[in-house]
Amino acid sequence: MKMQKEYDPQNIETQIQAGWEENQVFAVSEDSDKEKFYCLEMFPYPSGKLHMGHVRNYTIGDVISRYQRQLGKNVLHPMGWDAFGLPAENAAIKNKTAPAPWTDSNIASMRDQLKRLGFSYDWSRELATCKPDYYKWEQWFFTKLFERGLVYKKEAEVNWDPVDQTVLANEQVVDGRGWRSGALVEKKKIPQWFIKITDYAEELLVSLDDLDGWPDAVKTMQRNWIGKSVGAEVEFLVEGEAPLNVFTTRPDTIFGVTYLAVAAEHPLAIKAASDNQVVADFRKQCAQTSTAEADLETMEKLGVDLGITASHPISGKQVPVWCANFVLMSYGTGAVMAVPAHDERDFEFATKYGIEIKPVVYPQDGDLDISAGAYTGDGELQNSGEFDGQSSTQAKESITQWLSDNAKGTQKVNYRLRDWGVSRQRYWGCPIPFTYDADGEPSPATEFPVTLPTDVVMDGVGSPIKKMSSFIDTVNTQTGAPAKRETDTFDTFFESSWYYARYCCPDLDTAMLDERADYWLPADQYIGGIEHAVMHLLYARFFHKLMRDVGLIDSDEPFVRLLTQGMVVANTYYRKEGEGKEEYFTPEEVSVEYDDRGSVVSAKLVADDQPVLIKVEKMSKSKNNGVDPQSMIDKYGADTVRLFTMFAAPPEQSLEWNDDAIAGGSRFLRRVWNLFDKHSAALGANRLHSMVGVDGANSVAKAHRLTVHTILQRAMFDYERQQFNTVVAAAMELTNAIEKADFAAMGEHSDAVLSEACYVLLKILAPVTPHLCEHLWNEYGTDMDLVDSGWLAVDQAALVKDEITYVIQVNGKLRAKLDVPASTAKEEIEVMAQSDENVQRFLEGLTIRKIIVVPNKLVNIVAN
């Protein structure tokens, strides 16, 4: 077969993809003879189209999967759809359809796009979380957790839109107002389902230590999120009321307590409001904020004196009780003790409201100065009664002991982590499998699935199933008595917490999971955005442990190795429209001027010839800077798009889109094509193969093989550490080297050296640009599929150098280079280095103090 003359990616890629599909190359099953490798990427929300972030995420996963497959492993690489969620409801309202058909058609078009990119998925395992055969198992699982006492119901706050009479997501609250109605959002308490993730807080924390394949940044963030702290729970008595318990990590500062603060929702605040209008108004004000923590924390710290006092547990002194907007009812006991002298926030608050600031901890060296702010360090106690003179460390223990002995408190471990609220008052989600009897008592479902009706009309206000009697009215399956169905649905994090396990047995209809899960799990590699560092990844880890404890699987953690990929960003062109608002223009609307070095001078809007501003931001519709992957595939082909996304940046960093640079990627693949074409006669006759040994090779051939095998070694090192941009760079260097090589000068071995170099190039490049490589492999390789053709070894003999270049420094500055035989002794190198002409020039008038020799690398002569 004669190769086409021109590189035609569209043609090659569709042909190669058809071949993969026909031969089911990526369908896998359990095989105890092979080492398994489960490679997983975070599944997409089916928004309609792939964006560049998806392309990047899935290309990284595909490169890893294909590399592992070439290493000979049994690679599972599945894909599916995180198909429940808010955007489908919004789209349904806008397009006057139901969420289900909208979602289905999005899945269909995104699946086509993924297939066009040539990803090595086992499509037979595809799943969508909105399908009853998927979600029925999480309903079943939730009832198992209920039986185990890990699920409970309690009142919790939501964002309430008083005009639309509906619950809003944080995202739907803009500047404290509902995004549709514009009404001021209020906090409202409603009963909701929770899962006791706090029961697993300690294990989730401790087992982070075993996750060697996870980035430290992610582990640190999870540790801080769980937020374990050891301290004391202290009881302050309030006359005529229940005692006020507070948790503190600083019992050593307890004599510095000058007030207590409770949340607006705290019973004491509610009671005080009944006969105190100021408190009532303050509570109202506190209710009119979003529930987002970032909003609460950046808000001005405000409070009001409740006019109540509590008695200090040790001194017995009365301290005032305040109500403050920064105390969260949902965290801890909803009350805190305040020590303004030794806590920044308390200091700020006390200063503002003229509350006493009483220092009790003094720094060991130097004076205490709290005129400008709190002293938060440790020190020596004063003004602390019998504990005066103790160090903070001693006092933490002795004061806790005293409280414990006098029944005024106990030592306590506290976690910042809160239980997982899984109830959502939305339609497009998995129905929570409970019914309520006439008295409101909940009963778990016994038949699954509890199917979500999909034939609905979205009116824009609330969930349609909340008004649908055919859904709501049912019977208690245990007693046969009439019952009402729960109309809330699960948080979509619920579905995404276990999909990775279901991929192992997606066709199973008799159980949630079977023994196949234990063959594949844990996943060896997980890849997704850093934005999921805490919540999704923590919920998935939690769910894994729950599934283990219910007896479904036997591993402790879901993901062995984690890669958090960076964002895809691009230039934005914008103007400030005042009030922090910005107007964004598309690249087509703008003309950019460069100077003769290629640096940007200015950019103007074509329409009015006036300047616009430029900055680099995450690709998004609202910023008008998105690049549609499909248009790039149509223009350059999938291999070029894949190559560019791998080459432009290392996986964990953000990737800046550049239209010129992707054209460079296309140029490189054409050069590879032309290289094989140029040597087609020699390659066709030899077939691609590695050389064995260096016997008989002349010096030109040897030098070339040294280059080839050095590059191969580097590429393998970079594959292992997952730095794919330098893998591509290595392939480019190798291509340059083959293009420049003088094969005629290599004598009888020229064809073998050429064949080996091209073989290495193909193997290095195959995971990144599989279509081009598979095509060339069909042309010049064996009958086997490229992914199953194995990897190749670095020829250590080819790496042996006869001569080594030493860098010669004088006082750390480069002054000469020295080529010496590899066998040269250290002493001899020192002498040669000193006698170099340029080195002598810089040593003139100086005395040599020391000579440092780093073997095979450098000599540094220290002189003064």
Place this chain on the structure above:
RNA sequence: GCGAGAGUGGCGGAAUUGGUAGACGCGCUGGAUUUAGGUUCCAGUGUCUUGCGGCGUGAGAGUUCGAGUCUCUCCUCUCGCACCA
């Protein structure tokens, strides 16, 4: 506000983990090919002096024979904060 991360030529980035800063690519400059545009090929390209050399990895200090890399302080940007996914 709290937690985490990142800053290297005109640009994206590399530096085998404390040892030649700028690999590879984009852009730009000059040349060749081409009727022209595009393509392709060759050469050059951190910066200042265009001699030898000096300076240079966000800013400032420190450790070291030697720092982009380690330590401290500061600045800027990015991500997350529990109902976007």
